[in-house]
Amino acid sequence: MSAEAGEVRGDEPAPPLAPAPFGPAPYTPSAPPEGMQRQRLHPLTPLLESVRFLTAAAAAVGIQMFTSRNFLFAVYAAVAAAVVGGIASLIALQFRGFVIWGRELHIYGGVFTRSHRTVPLDRLQSVDLVRPLRARVFGLAQLNIEVAGGDGTDARLAYLKHDRALELRSELLSIAGRPGAAPRAENLEASAEEVSEGPAPLVPPVTVRKLALASLLEALPVQVTALLIFGTAFTVIGSIFGFTKVATALWFGFLAPALLGYVQSTVATVNRFLRNCRFRITRDGGNLLIERGLTDTSHETVPVDRVTAVSFDEPILWRRKDWRRVEVWTAAVAQASGSVVRSTTALPVGEPTEVATVAAQAVPELPSVFAVERPPRRARWRMPLRWKRTGAGLDEKVFVVRHGWWVNTHVAVPYARIQSVRVVQGPIQRLQGLATVHAMTAGGIGHTARAAHRDVGEAVAMAAELRKRADAAAALEAPRLS
Amino acid sequence: MNASAVPVWDLWPDGISWQPMSPKLRTVWVLRSLLNVLILAVIAAVPLTIWLGWDGLLWTLAGYVLLACLRALAVSRTVRTWGYAERDQDLLVRHGLLTRRLSIVPYGRIQLIDLSAGPIERMFGLTTVQVRTAALGSTTEVPGLDPQVAAALRDRLAVRAAEVREGL
Numbered sequence: 001m002s003a004e005a006g007e008v009r010g011d012e013p014a015p016p017l018a019p020a021p022f023g024p025a026p027y028t029p030s031a032p033p034e035g036m037q038r039q040r041l042h043p044l045t046p047l048l049e050s051v052r053f054l055t056a057a058a059a060a061v062g063i064q065m066f067t068s069r070n071f072l073f074a075v076y077a078a079v080a081a082a083v084v085g086g087i088a089s090l091i092a093l094q095f096r097g098f099v100i101w102g103r104e105l106h107i108y109g110g111v112f113t114r115s116h117r118t119v120p121l122d123r124l125q126s127v128d129l130v131r132p133l134r135a136r137v138f139g140l141a142q143l144n145i146e147v148a149g150g151d152g153t154d155a156r157l158a159y160l161k162h163d164r165a166l167e168l169r170s171e172l173l174s175i176a177g178r179p180g181a182a183p184r185a186e187n188l189e190a191s192a193e194e195v196s197e198g199p200a201p202l203v204p205p206v207t208v209r210k211l212a213l214a215s216l217l218e219a220l221p222v223q224v225t226a227l228l229i230f231g232t233a234f235t236v237i238g239s240i241f242g243f244t245k246v247a248t249a250l251w252f253g254f255l256a257p258a259l260l261g262y263v264q265s266t267v268a269t270v271n272r273f274l275r276n277c278r279f280r281i282t283r284d285g286g287n288l289l290i291e292r293g294l295t296d297t298s299h300e301t302v303p304v305d306r307v308t309a310v311s312f313d314e315p316i317l318w319r320r321k322d323w324r325r326v327e328v329w330t331a332a333v334a335q336a337s338g339s340v341v342r343s344t345t346a347l348p349v350g351e352p353t354e355v356a357t358v359a360a361q362a363v364p365e366l367p368s369v370f371a372v373e374r375p376p377r378r379a380r381w382r383m384p385l386r387w388k389r390t391g392a393g394l395d396e397k398v399f400v401v402r403h404g405w406w407v408n409t410h411v412a413v414p415y416a417r418i419q420s421v422r423v424v425q426g427p428i429q430r431l432q433g434l435a436t437v438h439a440m441t442a443g444g445i446g447h448t449a450r451a452a453h454r455d456v457g458e459a460v461a462m463a464a465e466l467r468k469r470a471d472a473a474a475a476l477e478a479p480r481l482s
Numbered sequence: 483m484n485a486s487a488v489p490v491w492d493l494w495p496d497g498i499s500w501q502p503m504s505p506k507l508r509t510v511w512v513l514r515s516l517l518n519v520l521i522l523a524v525i526a527a528v529p530l531t532i533w534l535g536w537d538g539l540l541w542t543l544a545g546y547v548l549l550a551c552l553r554a555l556a557v558s559r560t561v562r563t564w565g566y567a568e569r570d571q572d573l574l575v576r577h578g579l580l581t582r583r584l585s586i587v588p589y590g591r592i593q594l595i596d597l598s599a600g601p602i603e604r605m606f607g608l609t610t611v612q613v614r615t616a617a618l619g620s621t622t623e624v625p626g627l628d629p630q631v632a633a634a635l636r637d638r639l640a641v642r643a644a645e646v647r648e649g650l
Binding site (some may be wrong): 331416419420421422423424425426427430435440441442443447448456457459460461463464467470471474477 | 586
């Protein structure tokens with residue numbers, strides 16, 4: 001130790017520099033000239049952005065009107081709002097806008113606090129077209145622009161006319177050199193309906209009936225169980241204490257919050273159903289384009305070479321139908337929205353053949369059916385229900401883990417995407433001679449493939465093998481910086 | 483069972499030569515745990531004194547001595563489980579007494595290397611090397627190195643990370 005410390009002094013010369021970075025020359029920001037004509041957002045933008053405030057104000061005025069029976073007041077309020085709002089909007093619009101200058105997009109905003117955001121288009125990850133309901137009413141759309149290394153506050157262009165937004169999207173993508181732009185450029189004048197043309201969808205559209213049935217089947221077991229628990233608890237408490245004050249107190253203290261959670265999960269299910277309606281997935285060069293939504297239409301772009309893992313979910317009642325859902329993990333999604341969204345749905349529900357098609361598009365040559373090996377039998381008491389449906393396997397190109405009882409999930413991580421590997425052994429696992437292997441991929445904390453409760457020797461061998469294969473797979477790929 | 487006696491990292495197929503941490507690390511961590519228990523004791527002393535009068539202070543003292551001894555024992559045993567090894571392609575770090583962890587970080591995936599030192603660590607001249615990859619929440623730490631060893635380790639890691647560059 002001391003010998004080594006003696007050799008290495010604090011003032012030793014710095015190590016030689018690494019060779020020049022791969023890829024294009026580094027990005028240097030520049031500002032467009034002052035007099036450059038800015039492109040304006042749609043005049044209705046301020047109105048739409050303050051729609052919540054306006055609704056609240058209208059409600060307040062309405063209440064005031066009905067309580068005081070003073071209808072003139074409403075007229076005055078409306079006139080005042082129109083004048084003030086109109087002037088404010090006009091002023092605000094003067095300062096907002098965007099400029100495409102060279103390989104950058106400059107976005108200006110703010111009246112009192114001016115903001116100027118520069119988006120380097122070289123590092124463009126994706127441009128998503130989103131249409132919230134309030135914007136759809138006026139035929140408007142919003143562009144969400146995601147840049148590599150973004151911290152979640154990605155750039156937003158809202159609101160634009162729908163066809164203008166489509167045009168701008170393809171323009172941005174073509175400046176960024178993304179192949180996804182090419183086919184779009186042809187139908188510039190495409191209206192909302194015609195957009196659905198272009199490349200053929202990978203899978204036939206999911207019918208509303210199928211999606212509704214799938215959502216129902218997914219939610220049903222959870223709902224039934226929750227209702228059963230509530231019912232039993234209520235009856236038991238009621239019969240013991242009588243339906244008196246004690247029961248009421250317990251009800252409010254304990255069961256009502258649980259019921260709230262139950263309502264929330266129901267709402268979430270309905271929301272998910274609405275979001276996945278009219279689902280359409282197409283392959284466009286190196287990107288998967290996803291278009292979905294009944295009330296809020298959203299377009300998502302998943303660059304295939306950035307997919308870190310693919311997961312296949314199978315809720316308990318889908319088993320008989322052999323349906324599965326495909327989710328795609330990317331590092332960008334996790335960064336943009338924290339821990340809420342872990343993945344992009346690449347197929348809300350599908351037959352085995354459809355699942356296989358989508359899987360093969362998301363990761364080249366990815367199979368959709370995997371052979372996994374269960375943990376040893378001595379681990380069974382730790383997960384009596386899940387044990388049969390848990391496992392891990394080293395496939396040819398991917399590391400596969402399987403887990404979950406309510407929703408049985410296969411997670412497939414390509415070896416080249418594995419960041420670091422960890423073997424963890426808890427105290428009880430130690431007594432049993434078991435260990436858990438974690439394979440981490442880029443992105444959020446949830447992005448870990450976990451092979452639970454393997455035999456300890458197997459776990460260590462698996463970790464070593466994962467490292468070996470990850471190196472081999474990464475060596476085959478061209479290095480990337482972003 | 484027999485397997486429980488062998489730590490998980492000793493089952494690694496090829497032999498690894500583990501580097502130990504600095505011997506001063508034990509002192510540092512024992513001191514730190516004593517300090518932590520002391521803060522706990524001070525917090526506990528207030529209600530105990532109000533409740534039992536001056537006897538409460540004695541009770542706190544007794545509790546502190548007992549807890550501190552146990553904690554110091556546990557910590558000094560934990561320190562011995564820490565170790566790191568540099569292989570051709572990756573850095574291995576092992577630690578943990580009850581829950582045993584073995585982290586393997588490939589050089590090509592390293593994004594950031596931090597050196598840090600807390601106040602007690604600084605008093606004893608120790609440094610912690612933190613290695614981050616693109617996977618969030620997977621910081622790998624190598625605590626308790628002499629500053630020269632830490633700086634040298636960082637430089638070696640940085641050079642290796644620049645040589646073998648793998649993507650996300």
